[in-house]
Amino acid sequence: MSGAVAELSFKDRVLEILSHVCDPEIPCVSVVDLGIVREVRGRTLVITPTYSGCPATIAIEQDIRTALDRAGLPDVKIEIGLSPPWTTDWISEEGRAKLHAYGIAPPSRSAVQCPRCGSEHTEEISRFGSTPCKALHRCLDCAEPFDRFKCH
Amino acid sequence: MTEEDVVAENPILHHALRLGDDALILGQRLSEWCGHAPMLELDLALANIGLDLIGQATHFLNLASEIEGKGRDADALAFHRDVLDFRNCLLVEQPNGDFAQTIARQFLFSNWQELLMREIAAAPEPRLSAIGAKAVKEIAYHARFASEWVVRLGDGTDESRARLIAGLDWMWRFVDELFDPKDGAPSLRADWDARIARTLAEASLELPKPRRGIVGGRSGHHSEHLGHLLSEMQFLQRAYPGATW
Numbered sequence: 245m246s247g248a249v250a251e252l253s254f255k256d257r258v259l260e261i262l263s264h265v266c267d268p269e270i271p272c273v274s275v276v277d278l279g280i281v282r283e284v285r286g287r288t289l290v291i292t293p294t295y296s297g298c299p300a301t302i303a304i305e306q307d308i309r310t311a312l313d314r315a316g317l318p319d320v321k322i323e324i325g326l327s328p329p330w331t332t333d334w335i336s337e338e339g340r341a342k343l344h345a346y347g348i349a350p351p352s353r354s355a356v357q358c359p360r361c362g363s364e365h366t367e368e369i370s371r372f373g374s375t376p377c378k379a380l381h382r383c384l385d386c387a388e389p390f391d392r393f394k395c396h
Numbered sequence: 397m398t399e400e401d402v403v404a405e406n407p408i409l410h411h412a413l414r415l416g417d418d419a420l421i422l423g424q425r426l427s428e429w430c431g432h433a434p435m436l437e438l439d440l441a442l443a444n445i446g447l448d449l450i451g452q453a454t455h456f457l458n459l460a461s462e463i464e465g466k467g468r469d470a471d472a473l474a475f476h477r478d479v480l481d482f483r484n485c486l487l488v489e490q491p492n493g494d495f496a497q498t499i500a501r502q503f504l505f506s507n508w509q510e511l512l513m514r515e516i517a518a519a520p521e522p523r524l525s526a527i528g529a530k531a532v533k534e535i536a537y538h539a540r541f542a543s544e545w546v547v548r549l550g551d552g553t554d555e556s557r558a559r560l561i562a563g564l565d566w567m568w569r570f571v572d573e574l575f576d577p578k579d580g581a582p583s584l585r586a587d588w589d590a591r592i593a594r595t596l597a598e599a600s601l602e603l604p605k606p607r608r609g610i611v612g613g614r615s616g617h618h619s620e621h622l623g624h625l626l627s628e629m630q631f632l633q634r635a636y637p638g639a640t641w
Contacts (some may be wrong), residue, residue, distance in 0.1 A: 296452020296530055297423075327526035328454065329533065348518035371516070371541065372444040376534075396533055 255284040260316045268303040269375050272346035277362055279334025280339075292330045295376040332377075332396045334386045349381065349392040356392055360382035368392075399627040408521055409463040410483075414579070414614060415472075415516075415527075416456030417484035420474055420624070422505060423449035424629050425492060434495055440540055445502070448534040475633035479623050481617070486613040487570035489622040493563060494554065496549050500563030501540040505589045508574045510535040511584045517624075543595045557601075562610025564604045572609025579614035 259294055260334040263276045263296050275281055283330040287372075291308065293301040304334070332351035340350035347359050363385040370380040371394075378391040426446030433439035448580070457470035468476065487505055492498045512534055516528030549556040577583045596603060632639060 293449060293451075293530075295451060296455060296527075296534060297447040297449070299447070327522070329526075329530035370440060371537065372437070372441040374440075376444055378448060380440075389553055 245381045252254050254287075256313075258284050258289060258312070258317070261317070263307060265304075265307050265311045268300045268307065268310030270343070270346070270348065270377075271278060272348075273339045275308065277336050279330065279332075279336070279340060280304060280340075282325055287319060288323055290323045291355075292325050294330050298376055300375075321348045325383045331396075333394060335393070343393055347390060348378065349390060351395045353395060356381055358386060359390055360388045361386040388395065405631075406463055407423065409460055412456045412460035412526060414483045414485075415512075415524075416460055416470075416473070417482050418433070418488050418505075418509070419495065419531075420453035421482070421484045422488035423447070423453060423508070424496075425488065425490075429498065431538070438495070439615055442498070445538050445541070448531075448538070452531045453528065455530075459523050459527065462524055462564040464518075471633075475553065475630045476589060476637075479546060479618055479626060479628065481616060482618065482622060482626075483611075483616065484613055484618075484622075485545040485570065485573050486619055487567060487574065488514045489613070489625060490567060490570065491621055493566070494559055497560035497563035499545045499549060500560060500567045502538065503546050503565075504517070504567055504571055504592070505582060506535055506542050508572060508581075508588055510539045511587055511591075512581055515581070546595050546601075547594065547599040549600040560599075561601065562603075564601075568604040569607040569610050572612040573613060576611055576614070579611075 258337045259276060259281070262281050263274050265275045267273050267275060267278055269282075270278075278294070280291050281289070282292050288313075289308070291305065294357065301324075305324075308322060312318065313331060335351065343350040344359050347357050349366075350361050355363050356366045356368075358366050359382075359385060363383055365384045366381050368379060369382050369389065373391055377393060377396065380389065381392045381396050382389045426449065426524070429442040430439065432445075433442055437601075453474070454470045457473045461469050461473060467604050476498045487501060490497075490501055510532060513528045513532040517525050517532050519525050546560065549560040553558075571587045573590075574580050593603065
């Protein structure tokens with residue numbers, strides 16, 4: 245019983261620490277918000293890359309390692325898990341709100357909303373954008389170009 | 397045992413090397429466009445597709461390294477092997493040519509790779525299927541991008557149409573290798589043919605004339621182009637072995 249409680253608090257502690265580790269390319273959201281952190285199993289932390297070739301993957305692992313070291317948890321093992329594959333469905337509600345406030349349209353299966361004026365009258369300029377996870381859009385009402393987090 | 401015997405005895409290793417090398421070599425080819433594409437959006441697209449492929453290559457080659465157990469990681473497999481040890485298909489090592497030729501290559505390859513990854517994602521080998529399930533979502537984007545440009549170029553000006561036809565004609569001889577009964581995926585041919593025919597019809601293009609297929613990449617018999625590609629890709633590790641930063 246006490247073991248289970250200790251385990252739970254360890255997991256919560258790790259998640260608390262990681263909720264302050266920002267994504268290196270989209271610093272408004274944490275690695276927890278993005279759904280990159282998959283599991284805390286015993287003393288092992290499982291993370292997953294967003295895209296196979298996401299260049300931020302190594303930086304993310306290093307940032308997580310640094311944060312855990314600083315918090316006095318140097319013995320946590322970090323594992324990369326590929327299955328099941330990461331999906332934007334794992335981005336938290338809080339993460340979506342942060343993306344929107346930052347000027348990035350969060351992933352949605354319905355109409356793409358301009359993060360500046362809220363209009364749904366928008367168009368895609370380029371399906372490939374500044375990072376693998378984003379596409380470039382433009383608002384046809386306020387004329388603002390903006391990044392959209394692709395549904396994936 | 398020779399390298400070939402080792403590979404023959406490990407079908408998963410064989411698979412992982414072929415898939416990894418396909419993705420690596422095409423990723424390197426696409427990276428040559430960085431800063432040179434006809435417009436900014438295309439520069440972004442080709443570089444992003446290249447990045448996805450290099451990421452997939454890393455996963456497949458890491459798996460190959462794990463199975464091989466010789467202590468060569470994905471970087472060592474990418475940078476410390478010579479031409480004869482590469483197992484990629486001949487299609488991916490073909491030069492970029494002009495934009496239309498690059499699109500022709502991508503169109504033929506991505507449509508095949510998407511079907512193949514879908515099959516691998518559903519296959520029982522868990523390590524391969526994990527990589528395949530992840531890759532297939534990315535490749536669907538590549539196939540769509542290339543197919544849309546086939547329609548745009550084919551149904552565009554006389555110039556764009558002529559260039560695309562020439563590009564497809566060049567690449568067509570390397571298609572049979574993808575479906576080779578020994579080293580390829582013959583069961584995917586019908587689906588692939590249907591996809592290609594559908595898009596070409598939309599682009600008001602005819603299928604390229606049948607050509608005698610050229611094979612050999614899967615057993616290390618490559619065109620001269622691969623050596624040139626490797627000399628650039630591997631330069632740093634050859635000049636300064638083991639360099640890191």
